[in-house]
Amino acid sequence: MLIIKNLRASIEGNEILKGINLEVKAGEVHAIMGPNGSGKSTLSAILAGRDLYQVTAGEVTFEGENLLDLPPEVRARKGIFLGFQYPVEIPGVSMVNFMRTAVNEVRKFRNLPDLSSSDFLKMMREKKALVEIDSGLTSRSVNEGFSGGEKKRNEIFQMAMLEPKLAILDETDSGLDIDALKTVAYGVNRLKTPQNAIIVITHYQRLLDYIVPDVIHVLYQGRIVKTGGKELAFELEEKGYDWIKEPNREIENE
Amino acid sequence: MSKDDTLQQVTTNLSDWYLSSRDRLTKASSPVFNAPRTEAIDHFRTLGIPGRGNENYLYTDVQKVFSQPYKRHIDPQKIIFSVEDLFHCDIPELDTELILLVNGWFYNNRPPLQILPNGIIYGSLAEAALRYPDMVKSHYTKYADHSTEGLVALNTAFARDGTFIYIPKNGGNEKAFQIVNILLSTEDLFVQHRNLVIVEEGAVARIVVCDHSLSALQYLTNSVTEIYVGKNAELHYYKLQNEHNLSNQFSSSYIHQERDSRVVFNTVSLHGGIVRNNVFVKLNGQGASNETLGLFLADQNQHVDNYTFVDHAEPDCTSSQNFKGVLDDQATGAFTGRILVRQDAQKTEAYQVNNNILLTDEAQMSTRPQLEIYADDVKCSHGATVGQLDENALFYLRTRGIDSREARLLLMHAFGHEILKQVSVKPLQERLEDLVDKRLRGELSRCNNCPVQCET
Ligand SMILES: Nc1ncnc2c1ncn2[C@@H]1O[C@H](COP(=O)(O)OP(=O)(O)OP(=O)(O)O)[C@@H](O)[C@H]1O
Numbered sequence: 001m002l003i004i005k006n007l008r009a010s011i012e013g014n015e016i017l018k019g020i021n022l023e024v025k026a027g028e029v030h031a032i033m034g035p036n037g038s039g040k041s042t043l044s045a046i047l048a049g050r051d052l053y054q055v056t057a058g059e060v061t062f063e064g065e066n067l068l069d070l071p072p073e074v075r076a077r078k079g080i081f082l083g084f085q086y087p088v089e090i091p092g093v094s095m096v097n098f099m100r101t102a103v104n105e106v107r108k109f110r111n112l113p114d115l116s117s118s119d120f121l122k123m124m125r126e127k128k129a130l131v132e133i134d135s136g137l138t139s140r141s142v143n144e145g146f147s148g149g150e151k152k153r154n155e156i157f158q159m160a161m162l163e164p165k166l167a168i169l170d171e172t173d174s175g176l177d178i179d180a181l182k183t184v185a186y187g188v189n190r191l192k193t194p195q196n197a198i199i200v201i202t203h204y205q206r207l208l209d210y211i212v213p214d215v216i217h218v219l220y221q222g223r224i225v226k227t228g229g230k231e232l233a234f235e236l237e238e239k240g241y242d243w244i245k246e247p248n249r250e251i252e253n254e
Numbered sequence: 255m256s257k258d259d260t261l262q263q264v265t266t267n268l269s270d271w272y273l274s275s276r277d278r279l280t281k282a283s284s285p286v287f288n289a290p291r292t293e294a295i296d297h298f299r300t301l302g303i304p305g306r307g308n309e310n311y312l313y314t315d316v317q318k319v320f321s322q323p324y325k326r327h328i329d330p331q332k333i334i335f336s337v338e339d340l341f342h343c344d345i346p347e348l349d350t351e352l353i354l355l356v357n358g359w360f361y362n363n364r365p366p367l368q369i370l371p372n373g374i375i376y377g378s379l380a381e382a383a384l385r386y387p388d389m390v391k392s393h394y395t396k397y398a399d400h401s402t403e404g405l406v407a408l409n410t411a412f413a414r415d416g417t418f419i420y421i422p423k424n425g426g427n428e429k430a431f432q433i434v435n436i437l438l439s440t441e442d443l444f445v446q447h448r449n450l451v452i453v454e455e456g457a458v459a460r461i462v463v464c465d466h467s468l469s470a471l472q473y474l475t476n477s478v479t480e481i482y483v484g485k486n487a488e489l490h491y492y493k494l495q496n497e498h499n500l501s502n503q504f505s506s507s508y509i510h511q512e513r514d515s516r517v518v519f520n521t522v523s524l525h526g527g528i529v530r531n532n533v534f535v536k537l538n539g540q541g542a543s544n545e546t547l548g549l550f551l552a553d554q555n556q557h558v559d560n561y562t563f564v565d566h567a568e569p570d571c572t573s574s575q576n577f578k579g580v581l582d583d584q585a586t587g588a589f590t591g592r593i594l595v596r597q598d599a600q601k602t603e604a605y606q607v608n609n610n611i612l613l614t615d616e617a618q619m620s621t622r623p624q625l626e627i628y629a630d631d632v633k634c635s636h637g638a639t640v641g642q643l644d645e646n647a648l649f650y651l652r653t654r655g656i657d658s659r660e661a662r663l664l665l666m667h668a669f670g671h672e673i674l675k676q677v678s679v680k681p682l683q684e685r686l687e688d689l690v691d692k693r694l695r696g697e698l699s700r701c702n703n704c705p706v707q708c709e710t
């Protein structure tokens with residue numbers, strides 16, 4: 001579904017991604033872990049189409065198509081969803097209006113007619129129940145004044161509304177209390193099918209108890225330095241990142 | 255000719271026009287209008303049309319507007335169109351007491367003054383000055399100062415007609431008042447109207463003003479509106495400027511507020527050529543509050559200049575100004591917010607914000623606060639921003655499948671919504687939201703069922 005080959009990217013001359021290789025197949029769940037500043041959010045933003053970063057080498061294909069040439073909205077319509085680490089507050093744009101516009105844009109792309117008002121509201125109700133998001137939140141402006149946890153839940157709500165093929169969840173678990181974590185994980189699992197895939201970016205093994213990954217990657221200084229099964233998360237939880245960083249120093253000094 | 259010479263020429267021409275038409279003017283008008291004429295024209299000769307040297311008009315090219323050859327009339331011209339056919343307001347639920355001005359003249363399709371059973375009087379100011387001279391006289395020229403403002407002096411010298419609204423003590427009306435200013439002619443036109451609103455003690459009123467230009471010709475309007483809001487009275491005043499790009503407008507509103515009165519004054523500028531809005535507020539009694547708001551959308555070569563002056567003359571008053579602008583193409587805008595807190599005006603609260611979005615590199619905005627504070631116990635804040643749309647918000651919207659154009663529209667609409675949401679006349683608010691949306695989309699934001707499709 002998603003193939004990343006030797007992806008390099010920089011911002012203002014600073015290289016942040018230094019040759020990423022990653023393949024995600026339909027039905028898989030991948031976790032990406034790694035210390036702060038290693039490039040996890042940069043990678044996810046590039047996959048979603050942020051033009052702040054310059055891709056200097058490598059390629060990314062999604063379902064066989066070159067992803068890097070597409071604007072963010074087309075990627076979204078083709079089924080890529082980014083759950084933001086820091087969801088953006090947009091005062092004055094109502095959640096309802098935002099979601100109606102988004103859902104209909106995606107439907108238009110799939111040659112489906114606009115949802116009727118009542119069908120749309122019904123869909124909102126269902127998805128709200130699925131992620132147990134407070135009804136009051138969806139009658140407000142997008143993320144405006146939402147608590148940290150509410151913003152994260154709202155990301156999953158949007159994911160539920162848009163039904164993406166590939167969801168990239170950037171630290172959706174940060175800021176969530178334990179109950180919220182379970183609901184969010186439950187929501188994500190409910191949305192999982194053999195046809196779609198998920199990349200979860202997280203710092204905590206705990207989330208992976210609920211969203212069980214097939215593969216875990218460790219990103220460090222812009223490279224994937226380790227890939228393993230879910231036991232890797234326990235190892236990281238126990239030992240931290242130092243044992244991964246050590247051998248890497250050599251790479252740097254080459 | 256230099257700009258100043260040209261302006262001097264315009265001033266001389268207008269003064270000469272006064273001399274040649276004085277007799278006709280005086281004969282046709284109430285003594286209330288005639289009394290200050292001579293003084294006003296003398297002041298106008300000295301003050302002239304505000305030019306480059308005038309601090310308050312730094313950002314607006316007044317000369318460019320005034321040096322066009324407009325037709326000017328002392329008397330109302332016969333309208334060869336049927337205004338009823340051309341215009342009726344299509345805001346469906348907006349059931350209002352309607353006053354129609356065509357080219358600045360009260361449009362005589364109904365008695366020039368309506369007197370409602372609840373004591374409310376509204377209609378033509380010329381007629382009110384004849385029938386209720388004392389009532390008009392006690393407010394006329396009391397707030398708009400023709401000794402310091404050239405444009406007010408000019409308007410006062412030639413004043414003949416405009417709108418009049420009187421709400422008696424403790425009075426109120428279920429319906430809002432709607433003043434529709436229509437420009438409709440077969441020639442380029444210079445229009446001046448003079449308006450007076452009296453909201454007596456304890457009374458409440460809502461007024462909606464709609465400016466439209468129906469012929470694709472050049473217009474210049476120099477209007478003056480005096481508004482008296484008595485003790486504990488309340489006024490909501492909304493002005494919708496939806497003219498075309500050849501319509502230039504200088505609109506001066508003078509609001510005089512007594513003790514514990516409340517005023518909301520909101521100007522939405524959708525279309526126009528060169529637009530200058532002056533709002534002068536005098537808080538003349540303790541506990542009065544004033545909110546002056548504005549939203550302006552300008553593109554192509556349009557220019558919108560908002561000037562506010564709030565005079566805190568008494569203690570315990572609150573004022574806030576909130577102006578927002580979206581400028582596209584080569585449009586230019588300006589905001590000047592002057593706040594004067596006099597020495598005795600302790601416990602004043604005065605707030606001011608002006609936020610602007612420039613959509614292109616060529617669009618320009620000038621913004622300046624002017625605070626003069628002579629009291630020491632004062633809460634005061636002001637802030638201005640000139641920026642672009644929030645890139646992070648744009649990206650966020652686009653990652654949900656919304657294309658860049660639509661995302662921009664959502665953000666612009668949200669930006670303007672902050673001003674529109676404060677419109678308390680619901681059908682008007684909905685209509686404004688709709689008009690702003692259409693305007694931002696580049697669709698003609700004219701009332702849908704108006705058969706005149708102005709080309710610009
Ligand atoms: N817009 C930017 N301008 C400058 N530097 C940036 C920008 N975005 C990211 N970086 C830098 O790129 C590096 C990687 O940042 P990124 O946000 O991708 O890390 P991360 O792995 O997501 O970290 P965290 O776990 O803290 O979320 C950091 O050193 C960061 O400072």
Ligand SMILES: [Mg+2]
Nearest residue numbers: 040041042085
């Ligand atoms: Mg991050």
